[in-house]
Amino acid sequence: xxxxxxxxxxxxxxxxxxxxxxxxxxxxxxxxxxxxxxxxxxxxxxxxxxxxxxxxxxxxxxxxxxxxxxxxxxxxxxxxxxxxxxxxxxxxxxxxxxxxxxxxxxxxxxxxxxxxxxxxxxxxxxxxxxxxxxxxxxxxxxxxxxxxxxxxxxxxxxxxxxxxxxxxxxxxxxxxxxxxxxxxxxxxxxxxxxxxxxxxxxxxxxxxxxxxxxxxxxxxxxxxxxxxxxxxxxxxx
Amino acid sequence: xxxxxxxxxxxxxxxxxxxxxxxxxxxxxxxxxxxxxxxxxxxxxxxxxxxxxxxxxxxxxxxxxxxxxxxxxxxxxxxxxxxxxxxxxxxxxxxxxxxxxxxxxxxxxxxxxxxxxxxxxxxxxxxxxxxxxxxxxxxxxxxxxxxxxxxxxxxxxxxxxxxxxxxxxxxxxxxxxxxxxxxxxxxxxxxxxxxxxxxxxxxxxxxxxxxxxxxxxxxxxxxxxxxxxxxxxxxxxxxxxxxxxxx
Numbered sequence: 046x047x048x049x050x051x052x053x054x055x056x057x058x059x060x061x062x063x064x065x066x067x068x069x070x071x072x073x074x075x076x077x078x079x080x081x082x083x084x085x086x087x088x089x090x091x092x093x094x095x096x097x098x099x100x101x102x103x104x105x106x107x108x109x110x111x112x113x114x115x116x117x118x119x120x121x122x123x124x125x126x127x128x129x130x131x132x133x134x135x136x137x138x139x140x141x142x143x144x145x146x147x148x149x150x151x152x153x154x155x156x157x158x159x160x161x162x163x164x165x166x167x168x169x170x171x172x173x174x175x176x177x178x179x180x181x182x183x184x185x186x187x188x189x190x191x192x193x194x195x196x197x198x199x200x201x202x203x204x205x206x207x208x209x210x211x212x213x214x215x216x217x218x219x220x221x222x223x224x225x226x227x228x229x230x231x232x233x234x235x236x237x238x239x240x241x242x243x244x245x246x247x248x249x250x251x252x253x254x255x256x257x258x259x260x261x262x263x264x265x266x267x268x269x270x271x272x273x274x275x276x277x278x279x280x281x282x
Numbered sequence: 283x284x285x286x287x288x289x290x291x292x293x294x295x296x297x298x299x300x301x302x303x304x305x306x307x308x309x310x311x312x313x314x315x316x317x318x319x320x321x322x323x324x325x326x327x328x329x330x331x332x333x334x335x336x337x338x339x340x341x342x343x344x345x346x347x348x349x350x351x352x353x354x355x356x357x358x359x360x361x362x363x364x365x366x367x368x369x370x371x372x373x374x375x376x377x378x379x380x381x382x383x384x385x386x387x388x389x390x391x392x393x394x395x396x397x398x399x400x401x402x403x404x405x406x407x408x409x410x411x412x413x414x415x416x417x418x419x420x421x422x423x424x425x426x427x428x429x430x431x432x433x434x435x436x437x438x439x440x441x442x443x444x445x446x447x448x449x450x451x452x453x454x455x456x457x458x459x460x461x462x463x464x465x466x467x468x469x470x471x472x473x474x475x476x477x478x479x480x481x482x483x484x485x486x487x488x489x490x491x492x493x494x495x496x497x498x499x500x501x502x503x504x505x506x507x508x509x510x511x512x513x514x515x516x517x518x519x520x521x522x523x524x525x526x527x528x529x
Contacts, residue, residue: 208447212440216430225426226444229419230451233458272447279439
């Protein structure tokens, strides 16, 4: 753990970008060493989506109608489930404190951790979602829109979620509390992510939906790393 | 000569002042509510579309206004607390949250009671109803986060940051829900009332809104006084208070 901890510090001289990349690299290495954590989120997503046909019934028409909402709600839940591990391990072993003490801005380090987290939990969801959409008999065009929407939307979920994860560090009953804090803030992404797929399936233009998802992405990119860094400092005080 | 407003940021200065102001605000709230309810129930004309059922507006609309306004005030005090690190700001934010949540709940509850006779349903996924429901979740999130952290300083700051994140999100959520609603063509009913509102109706509603305002101030002052006593219980000035001293 110490070798991994000192990685950002060793490269501190190399400028912000190399610090950022080394945080990403370190988190990716750690995630790949604990593959079961990543796979849990992935299979959680698949299982939640697969439960709906069993609960609602196998009518293709019904399934086609509910598919966008089901896939997106499952993505929200899966992304939230993965948040608990975003900072908790580093908080428990003191790495987070070292990161906060480093001369580099915590904002950049937090962004690196968020990116790594999205790469290991968000990207698999984006890749498997079209396959799940096929199970719901979605047309190809809608599948493409869903993938694109998830590609824009899941980073937003990771960024908003990171604020919640940092706020609930070391707090009693953090898991349930995290859901309470984060899920209401996910609602705009859900609305336009699922809306894009529905619009596409109905033959309407999806530009508006995807543009708004892009806008959410940019707003989150400006505010969320800063809020996350502030929340980490509050937790470490 | 200079009126130093910062003096009131000290809990020991604010505590007695708030105590003196509570009865006044309570009295104002009671008088205005009595007037507003009188106008609402006896003076305002019956609505030609909705009959007598519309009269719940005199509670519903002021509560809905307060629910949103209190969130803004709360977020303001959170921002002040985070920037200036003033203890009283955090206490005020914490004292406002339950009143705001109460107002949100009243708005939802009376809205549901109003919807049944006029729309024939307890709930529709209308933009305003949905965003009001989400506002309730935000209040509950703030209170839960504060309650979950034992260290008071950390709880104050963490909950304040959450309130600010929520304040940034409230307009986004509101417009998202509104556009979602128009896109889905779901509920065709709208809460928007006919523009021709009788003057007496408006007067009753404004009186009730002011009453809700005075009540909210009084209630949050009462709560903030309790929080001050709890947090400053080791301070000398608290020990010397007559209400604390007497066994």
